[in-house]
Amino acid sequence: MDLDNRSVQILQIVASTVKISSKEIMEKYDLTRNQLDYALKKINDYLGENDYRKIIRSRNGSFVVDTKVVDAFSGIMNSESQLKADENSFLDEDHRLLVILLVVFSADYLSLYHFSESLEVSKNTIVSDIKKLKKQLKKHKLTIDYSRKGGYYFRGDEEAIRGLILVVTDQVMDSIYNRLIFEKYLEIQPAEIDAQRKMLRLAEEELQVQYTDNRIQTAPYFLVLLNRRVKNEHFIEQRFGLLAKEIMDTNEYGAIVKVLAGQEMLPKSYTEHLYLCLYILSLKITDLSNIFSLNKDALRTHIETFIAVLEKNTIIQLNDKAQLIENLTLHLTPAYYRIRYGLTSDYTLTDIVKNQLDPLFFIVKSSIAPLEEFFEERIPNDEIYLITMFIGAYMHKEKPINLDNTIVKAAVVCPNGIISSKLLEKTLDNWFPMIHFVSSFSIREFYEKEDMLDVQLIFSTNPLTTELPVIVVGNDLSAMNKTLIVNEVIQLIYKIDSYKLQPDHILSIVKKHLPMTAEAEGKIRKELMISYNSIFQIQDQEILTNETKLNLSDLITKESIIILENELNWLEVLQAATQNLIDREIVEPSYLKHLKEQFPEVTPSILLGNQIVIPHTVPENGALELGMCLAKVKQGFFSQNQTYRYVVVISAIDKKMHIQPMMQLLKIASDPKVIQRLDQAQDKEALLTIIQEFKKA
Template identity: 70%
Template structure:
């Protein structure tokens, strides 16, 4: 990657004067804290791509820069610097492409000349950009066309086009260029924004709801772009059919129409004003107390059924289920309108996040039927990923609150809604056992409650104006940012500059005098890290990350398979499978007693795919380590009116390590072909081959 002119100057300035502070850089270049953070991220991406150590900041705002970076990049006008600025516009290519999309969305005529002149790049660059955009839009079945009469324009489903634009608007709002893009390139005035924001506030008051902070910020921009698109004649060809009556009969619809009509903001087209109302209804909210004709009690009931099925499938008991149900209801109430009426999700979930979530996502998707029954629609994958993220936040290792060891109280402030808040709060809660976190706040809630809060520390995804110490954590909790956050926390709580005590810093000193083989260096780093974390009570657990990448074939091995050929009953199978776990020192003998007390018969909550019985209990009942025992019963055994042929006794030690194996076991239980192969298997080797085949 390359750096734009601004970031070239920043890197050269920091490299030339390592004592320069964040505040000085912001003042010199007219940057906000978010803009500087974004630039530092871009610079660090550039450094890592070119095999340099990234920069980090101390609590006082100074930058800690590797000597090689100083040698190669210092000097604002150093002719020997390896750093060369790009000659393109100050906009990164990524955001230049987004501007092109938004211009096409909102303008009535655009030519190559318009793009080239507006963005200050060559026509060849614009041609190349549009080619890239066409490839990006392919997955949405949207194309960019050109004619002399129309200029550049979109061709595709209008509702899909608007969904893409909503996602792009969100993305632009997160960038350092948001003001420039909307005001300079799209000619949107601050007065227009304020008028739309006032409209949103009036709807809030009429409905007696609170929208999340980021929706209040982003929705006005999308509403202005939407108005321009309608004025340019791009109208929906969807009438929503008979489903529209359900919305039109609600008090929310009537309230929104009242506000829109009172301000002359109601589109003339029936489909357009219904779309606008649905968009507003789908905005994320912060409470359910005074909103929605939607039957929220029925929604909670279906959520409860979903959680019960999920717990069965992943062999865990989720903590604080009442709060989980309430928070999921809070998220799913506005999502109902997106799902029910096919509105494109407003969320963009990265491939990296999806890869991290995959095993849990599969289990959530396999348990989603109760929610789909409520919506009477298939739930899109991106919505299921959001639900997965939310469930994952409740699967964190629980940290018992020990007031005698709690050093400070803290609060998380996050404008992005309940899912982001909960994930961030749980991540930080796990990192810092010495901190007691009170429930998270939105920005508005924080300012309203600030004087009443008994906290000594605030973690926020955005800068705040407050007398309390604020650590701005952003939405990126990568390893690099974790080090920065940990250092700031340690300095605030223990009054120590911990950077010089960190393992990498210590290792750098040692390596000046001793050459270390890579494997020895890694072992020393791990031991130093353990010691460092122990001294400052820092945990090292990542959100939703299955730390030990075990597969089912790693847990079910030849010694954990038993073949039962004679007459059996449920109790004898339960004894034999659990005894296998006892003999392999996976569980204590009392584990069997707990299972016998809990499951005198085969109950629905230990049935996987209605074919495989999975007896298990909580770790406190005698679990020593993760393990399974797979039993195939040739003649089967009866329980009630059913007959079963497979039992997998399970010992789970936490809420994460066994998720991948359970996902693979559920795949077997749900696959008729694999079950037929299992029925035909007569040896341990054949069973192991089937189990290994399901591994990704």
């Protein structure tokens, strides 16, 4: 059976979107509950006929989707998706708007009649579409205008227009309509794409780099549209100035010009071929074999400084810093061109991922100054989120590699570049201690090295044609998909069906025969999960999420605040604050001894915002529980010719639970108005009132 267009859209959005609800789908597609139920029945019939597990709708209206369905039918990699729109498919409004943007960007003269005929809708619909686009384009400081001589055209900064089209091109590529839009509505010929892809392959050889699979898929389409734009005499303004010389003197610029000239693709305008070179240089790469001409030693030095500031603000020591520095250097090398010259990043993060990252993101952003000093530019938030993802993966205690205890060796295959592949590898590495992950590869690298790999298992975000067992994990390692992935791993490694051993399944049987309270059910589920994970060596660590959701007000309570009236020196203040933790059995007495040895004076490494001193040491020096003590010294104390009034002694027992409280403490330390209010507070209750304002809902 074939699916109708609406069912295709519903299947794609359910497979692509984490935790979307029935209500959201009904609102998005203007459906009644009966219509949605009917569509889901058709979808499940279709999945059943094609040997996929059916989509399950839970009581709260969300959906449980098998990872193989996610991979095959989501918009993540639609160049290989099994859902494709054909020439007879009717575009929905969202994709029709994208077509209008791409056509206005790349065509010469466009009339209302042209849009109406090609998109097969009324002129009134096109007028309405353009009004909607104008509203959306305001945030980019762009608009679409009309003139009798030129038809419809973009008005605004040319760089902003190109940045927008870069994003739109990616959106189209990630849709089921990609072939329909590119071939039918934009009339892009396969020969044009082949020519651009050939050019990029030659650029790879000349630069000794390898672009990611996604870039090789998408970049040629943008380059074809850009070429049309330039032919229609829409040129970039000459804004690079002295910075142009910095790029034009590099070996990379010369190499790309050589390739473009050899393929007869070099624009006549030097600003245009400079823009083209910068775009090619900014494409993601998957290895560090290339040597860019920017000063990598200086970049590494600034990364080291950034990490030192970050460690102070998070009060943790990051693992394997040498490897972290190399991987950040790898990511920030092409990002240098994006950030320094205002090119658009091709990375995208969902709001859900951003919400998970927010506590750590704030601390990373507060520590980013050394990198911004190197780039001599403000680093955009999306780039900081990517750095945050990477840091988050390294914040977990790495399991020691003991090959005697590992059952299989595995590799990770991911087409989305170093950030995504390393994060995926770290996540799986934390989940499965019984597996030794040897490396991560792009799809092309995997096929090139497949015969030489000494592995028994592959984790991939995309289906692969190989004799090795492949577990397709998709690009979203949400909790919703973790159970399915774990089950598949257990079946492959231990040769058993683990479904009937799962805690929820056992609990459902027990509940049929024994009544229990919600509290008892929660405790039993937790113990069953611990036992289940122990049997199969599954770790229950979730990368980047603060599961306990602790706030600063959970750690700084009335019992953990002391107000010191007398005139004291630094070590006396340290003694009083740490004694509070000792008395509450948060730390052992040895903790104080180590603090005094490490910090005989206040040093920059334990200062937040030059206002709050945060002495701390490693958990092995006597930390028993997570805790804090806030000491306010009314008369202040001196150290290193500076006066301080606030000390927060911290006991951290892992690299995760205290991140959100530290974010909130950093916000307090960074806000002079809040510090002034702390100065005015005369008792514990007043201090607590201020601290509780920073509680995250």
